[in-house]
Amino acid sequence: xxxxxxxxxxxxxxxxxxxxxxxxxxxxxxxxxxxxxxxxxxxxxxxxxxxxxxxxxxxxxxxxxxxxxxxxxxxxxxxxxxxxxxxxxxxxxxxxxxxxxxxxxxxxxxxxxxxxxxxxxxxxxxxxxxxxxxxxxxxxxxxxxxxxxxxxxxxxxxxxxxxxxxxxxxxxxxxxxxxxxxxxxxxxxxxxxxxxxxxxxxxxxxxxxxxxxxxxxxxxxxxxxxxxxxxxxxxxxxxxxxxxxxxxxxxxxxxxxxxxxxxxxxxxxxxxxxxxxxxxxxxxxxxxxxxxxxxxxxxxxxxxxxxxxxxxxxxxxxxxxxxxxxxxx
Amino acid sequence: xxxxxxxxxxxxxxxxxxxxxxxxxxxxxxxxxxxxxxxxxxxxxxxxxxxxxxxxxxxxxxxxxxxxxxxxxxxxxxxxxxxxxxxxxxxxxxxxxxxxxxxxxxxxxxxxxxxxxxxxxxxxxxxxxxxxxxxxxxxxxxxxxxxxxxxxxxxxxxxxxxxxxxxxxxxxxxxxxxxxxxxxxxxxxxxxxxxxxxxxxxxxxxxxxxxxxxxxxxxxxxxxxxxxxxxxxxxxxxxxxxxxxxxxxxxxxxxxxxxxxxxxxxxxxxxxxxxxxxxxxxxxxxxxxxxxxxxxxxxxxxxxxxxxxxxxxxxxxxxxxxxxxxxxx
Numbered sequence: 001x002x003x004x005x006x007x008x009x010x011x012x013x014x015x016x017x018x019x020x021x022x023x024x025x026x027x028x029x030x031x032x033x034x035x036x037x038x039x040x041x042x043x044x045x046x047x048x049x050x051x052x053x054x055x056x057x058x059x060x061x062x063x064x065x066x067x068x069x070x071x072x073x074x075x076x077x078x079x080x081x082x083x084x085x086x087x088x089x090x091x092x093x094x095x096x097x098x099x100x101x102x103x104x105x106x107x108x109x110x111x112x113x114x115x116x117x118x119x120x121x122x123x124x125x126x127x128x129x130x131x132x133x134x135x136x137x138x139x140x141x142x143x144x145x146x147x148x149x150x151x152x153x154x155x156x157x158x159x160x161x162x163x164x165x166x167x168x169x170x171x172x173x174x175x176x177x178x179x180x181x182x183x184x185x186x187x188x189x190x191x192x193x194x195x196x197x198x199x200x201x202x203x204x205x206x207x208x209x210x211x212x213x214x215x216x217x218x219x220x221x222x223x224x225x226x227x228x229x230x231x232x233x234x235x236x237x238x239x240x241x242x243x244x245x246x247x248x249x250x251x252x253x254x255x256x257x258x259x260x261x262x263x264x265x266x267x268x269x270x271x272x273x274x275x276x277x278x279x280x281x282x283x284x285x286x287x288x289x290x291x292x293x294x295x296x297x298x299x300x301x302x303x304x305x306x307x308x309x310x311x312x313x314x315x316x317x318x319x320x321x322x323x324x325x326x327x328x329x
Numbered sequence: 330x331x332x333x334x335x336x337x338x339x340x341x342x343x344x345x346x347x348x349x350x351x352x353x354x355x356x357x358x359x360x361x362x363x364x365x366x367x368x369x370x371x372x373x374x375x376x377x378x379x380x381x382x383x384x385x386x387x388x389x390x391x392x393x394x395x396x397x398x399x400x401x402x403x404x405x406x407x408x409x410x411x412x413x414x415x416x417x418x419x420x421x422x423x424x425x426x427x428x429x430x431x432x433x434x435x436x437x438x439x440x441x442x443x444x445x446x447x448x449x450x451x452x453x454x455x456x457x458x459x460x461x462x463x464x465x466x467x468x469x470x471x472x473x474x475x476x477x478x479x480x481x482x483x484x485x486x487x488x489x490x491x492x493x494x495x496x497x498x499x500x501x502x503x504x505x506x507x508x509x510x511x512x513x514x515x516x517x518x519x520x521x522x523x524x525x526x527x528x529x530x531x532x533x534x535x536x537x538x539x540x541x542x543x544x545x546x547x548x549x550x551x552x553x554x555x556x557x558x559x560x561x562x563x564x565x566x567x568x569x570x571x572x573x574x575x576x577x578x579x580x581x582x583x584x585x586x587x588x589x590x591x592x593x594x595x596x597x598x599x600x601x602x603x604x605x606x607x608x609x610x611x612x613x614x615x616x617x618x619x620x621x622x623x624x625x626x627x628x629x630x631x632x633x634x635x636x637x638x639x640x641x642x643x644x645x646x647x648x649x650x651x652x653x654x655x656x657x658x
Binding site for chain 1: 359477478479480483487488489490491492608610613614617619625626627629630631632635638640641643647648650651
């Protein structure tokens with residue numbers, strides 16, 4: 001399987017490491033022989049139809065700050081390098097979804113399958129992207145966009161097959177959950193945010209976390225994939241955690257509850273602070289993510305796991321590559 | 330799809346209701362057209378190659394206490410009625426797994442696929458049964474044996490494909506969890522048990538719950554299916570909750586923990602009371618079930634849901650029937 005890897009941050013580097021370390025069992029157990037034939041970051045690209053050396057590109061990134069071997073990256077590389085799959089792992093952009101969306105549509109137009117962990121294109125154009133994928137007869141997978149390594153999308157779609165999910169609610173952003181958990185432990189809103197920043201939990205664009213944009217993007221992806229809705233980011237009623245005070249958190253605690261940033265699909269799509277009973281399985285602390293699906297016959301089921309992390313997200317890309325492998329054979 | 334239904338208790342009746350109420354969408358969405366061509370309980374059986382009327386067999390059970398129309402049930406029916414699938418839903422028996430295991434092996438010997446919610450045969454003979462299924466080239470499915478309607482087995486096997494699960498620990502018996510939760514709320518062990526009995530949570534053979542046999546059976550099924558082990562019930566180190574005192578529970582609480590009956594696969598297979606930190610997602614209360622899978626790359630993931638119930642378990646049978654449908658086509 002020939003792969004172009006778009007973006008070489010923590011996730012891309014973890015993926016390359018994972019594919020190397022698992023090379024043997026991926027081949028014997030799944031007949032998967034991944035080859036990175038192209039990789040690029042904002043500095044440029046490197047390509048080799050025989051497969052790039054994982055150690056060499058990782059070293060280049062470390063030493064020179066870019067994988068570039070002087071080749072152009074981005075759409076230009078996707079147009080010129082032959083591959084089976086594009087793994088899109090550049091940063092999410094919720095203004096116009098670029099450059100990810102151009103990477104994805106260019107790849108699909110050339111008949112490549114796409115695995116995206118970039119949420120921007122899916123949040124802004126999910127219905128169109130699935131149509132373009134169908135038109136070009138390619139697979140579009142995005143397990144890593146929701147829940148990191150926790151296979152939330154897969155659970156809802158496959159493990160619950162035959163079942164009808166009627167609603168769901170989730171804590172889908174680990175950063176805000178960490179901040180709210182710290183506030184519940186007595187920190188002021190300001191101190192909790194400062195602590196989260198110090199630990200590197202907060203996105204460079206803080207609004208993505210604090211204003212609920214990241215959670216809303218994941219909600220959009222879930223609503224499209226799990227519920228068959230055709231919605232995009234503007235369809236979500238959204239409020240972040242900036243307005244949550246220490247008094248709110250303390251008041252909730254006195255009622256046996258905790259304030260959480262909840263993304264829900266019930267009567268419409270909504271992200272906002274809500275009080276969740278402490279004994280509700282959804283009420284997880286720290287950077288954990290959790291989601292509760294309510295279905296017609298099986299009651300409410302909750303999945304909890306780490307929602308982020310390079311290795312975890314890379315493991316979800318691997319799952320998607322195994323799906324693509326099946327489609328290809 | 331022609332189905333013989335073995336056992337017509339809460340689960341069997343829920344299944345018949347579910348298949349009727351969902352008839353239309355099962356056909357249009359999944360091309361599944363289930364037909365109950367035979368059903369039996371301890372009183373005898375009824376059969377009709379054109380398909381039995383769901384309302385009629387349910388009414389017979391209600392009014393006469395048995396579905397019997399004068400036909401023999403059990404192995405005799407399985408030998409004489411032609412069907413594609415046996416749904417085995419008689420009571421679990423951990424002494425010799427009968428009559429379920431004879432139902433299952435007879436059906437497989439005749440080339441029928443098997444969906445079992447009866448845990449006895451799997452707990453006592455999982456490795457043999459999967460070999461017999463392979464030899465006869467039939468599917469053996471048992472989603473409902475662990476977690477009721479919560480697709481725990483499916484999650485571990487399919488949603489985590491490509492991932493390596495290194496260990497797991499679960500609260501797999503709702504009855505004992507209810508009793509321990511009541512004790513944590515201040516009830517004495519005796520009062521908690523009496524309350525659980527009154528609510529109908531305790532099996533007729535109380536030992537199955539209180540001595541951890543039910544939990545151990547589920548652990549065996551998980552270990553075989555998820556970890557590829559070849560084990561049976563005697564391989565589990567097992568201790569129930571009869572020795573847990575109010576002092577144990579109070580002591581745990583003072584340490585921010587709760588006593589839970591934990592079934593674990595780490596260094597060997599074990600069921601026994603353990604102290605679980607209150608903030609651990611595994612630490613669920615009431616009749617809930619929970620299981621945490623720890624994997625190589627995706628960290629620890631927890632699934633929580635109702636572990637029992639007629640409708641819930643029937644929904645898991647439906648999932649298995651959809652799998653069988655795929656194998657058949």
